[in-house]
Amino acid sequence: MTVKQASTISRRSFLASTGLAATGALLAPRGLFAAADAVVARGLVEKARNEAASATISGQRLRGNVSLLMGAGGNIAVLPGRDGKLLIDAGFAGARPKIADALAGISSDPIKHLINSHWHFDHTDGNEWLHSAGATILAHENTRKHLSVNTRVEGWDFTFATSPPGAIPSDVLTTERTLDLNGEKIALKHYAPAHTDSDIYVHFTDADIIHVADTFWNGYYPFIDYSTGGSIDGMIRATEANLAKITKKTIVIPGHGAVGDRSELVFYRDLLVTTRDKVAILKKQGRSLDEIVVAKPTGAWDDQWGGGFMSPRMFTGLVFEGV
Numbered sequence: 621m622t623v624k625q626a627s628t629i630s631r632r633s634f635l636a637s638t639g640l641a642a643t644g645a646l647l648a649p650r651g652l653f654a655a656a657d658a659v660v661a662r663g664l665v666e667k668a669r670n671e672a673a674s675a676t677i678s679g680q681r682l683r684g685n686v687s688l689l690m691g692a693g694g695n696i697a698v699l700p701g702r703d704g705k706l707l708i709d710a711g712f713a714g715a716r717p718k719i720a721d722a723l724a725g726i727s728s729d730p731i732k733h734l735i736n737s738h739w740h741f742d743h744t745d746g747n748e749w750l751h752s753a754g755a756t757i758l759a760h761e762n763t764r765k766h767l768s769v770n771t772r773v774e775g776w777d778f779t780f781a782t783s784p785p786g787a788i789p790s791d792v793l794t795t796e797r798t799l800d801l802n803g804e805k806i807a808l809k810h811y812a813p814a815h816t817d818s819d820i821y822v823h824f825t826d827a828d829i830i831h832v833a834d835t836f837w838n839g840y841y842p843f844i845d846y847s848t849g850g851s852i853d854g855m856i857r858a859t860e861a862n863l864a865k866i867t868k869k870t871i872v873i874p875g876h877g878a879v880g881d882r883s884e885l886v887f888y889r890d891l892l893v894t895t896r897d898k899v900a901i902l903k904k905q906g907r908s909l910d911e912i913v914v915a916k917p918t919g920a921w922d923d924q925w926g927g928g929f930m931s932p933r934m935f936t937g938l939v940f941e942g943v
């Protein structure tokens with residue numbers, strides 16, 4: 621695996637190297653939207669899983685000993701060392717051979733620890749193989765809860781079947797936890813419900829790198845999973861909590877998109893707040909979602925942010941649902 625410095629990889633080259641742009645429709649929501657949107661959402665979970673085998677994984681050395689793997693679902697952080705490799709998130713199961721290659725390229729340490737940032741399939745589908753390879757899985761208790769039963773996500777028009785026993789976290793936290801692994805202190809904390817009710821951040825406090833789960837999508841409108849506790853207000857609260865926690869030196873790993881920093885998180889917070897406020901005013905005036913979409917509440921960012929997972933219409937619909 622080629623390891624690039626964080627500063628040398630642009631979002632454009634990231635998109636080109638991972639093929640994420642091509643599978644950009646992955647996280648489209650349904651719910652309130654027109655029939656055409658429902659048709660788009662239907663089948664996306666299977667499609668994403670099927671395409672995982674041909675995904676291209678790109679690696680990036682961040683700071684200290686922490687690396688990032690992108691391209692097979694959510695962003696995967698890796699901390700190798702004498703205690704065995706720690707992974708934050710598992711990606712798609714179909715990308716196993718490529719993820720295994722990328723991990724082998726980082727170090728020869730065995731895989732010992734996996735933390736799930738939240739329960740969604742693009743972060744947990746690889747749980748079973750990573751467990752079989754030697755990983756103990758730690759997550760928030762709601763991640764274990766959702767993986768342990770059939771769980772419906774209206775926004776994806778999909779019901780996820782109960783996960784196999786090996787994929788279910790054997791260790792859970794309810795509020796917070798600190799770990800000391802591979803010479804790094806690692807702080808985990810549960811967010812109030814935001815993207816789901818199972819989101820946690822993982823902060824490598826010595827390297828000052830924080831993985832903020834899917835509370836942050838860098839360069840794409842975010843998906844919000846109302847079916848398992850998410851909301852636009854929760855996303856904003858989580859982003860404020862992230863901003864209160866970090867400094868301008870902190871490296872921020874989003875759930876999706878290129879690594880960012882404080883200034884990018886401020887931009888994202890303002891985008892969420894402005895959209896929420898505009899949509900709330902229009903909805904209070906009695907406008908329908910279709911009418912609000914025509915008013916383009918996200919118009920200022922659509923060129924840059926609307927071409928990925930979530931179209932402006934879909935994101936506006938998710939905000940509409942929560943105001």
Ligand SMILES: [Zn+2]
Pocket residue numbers: 738740815834875
């Ligand atoms: Zn997610």
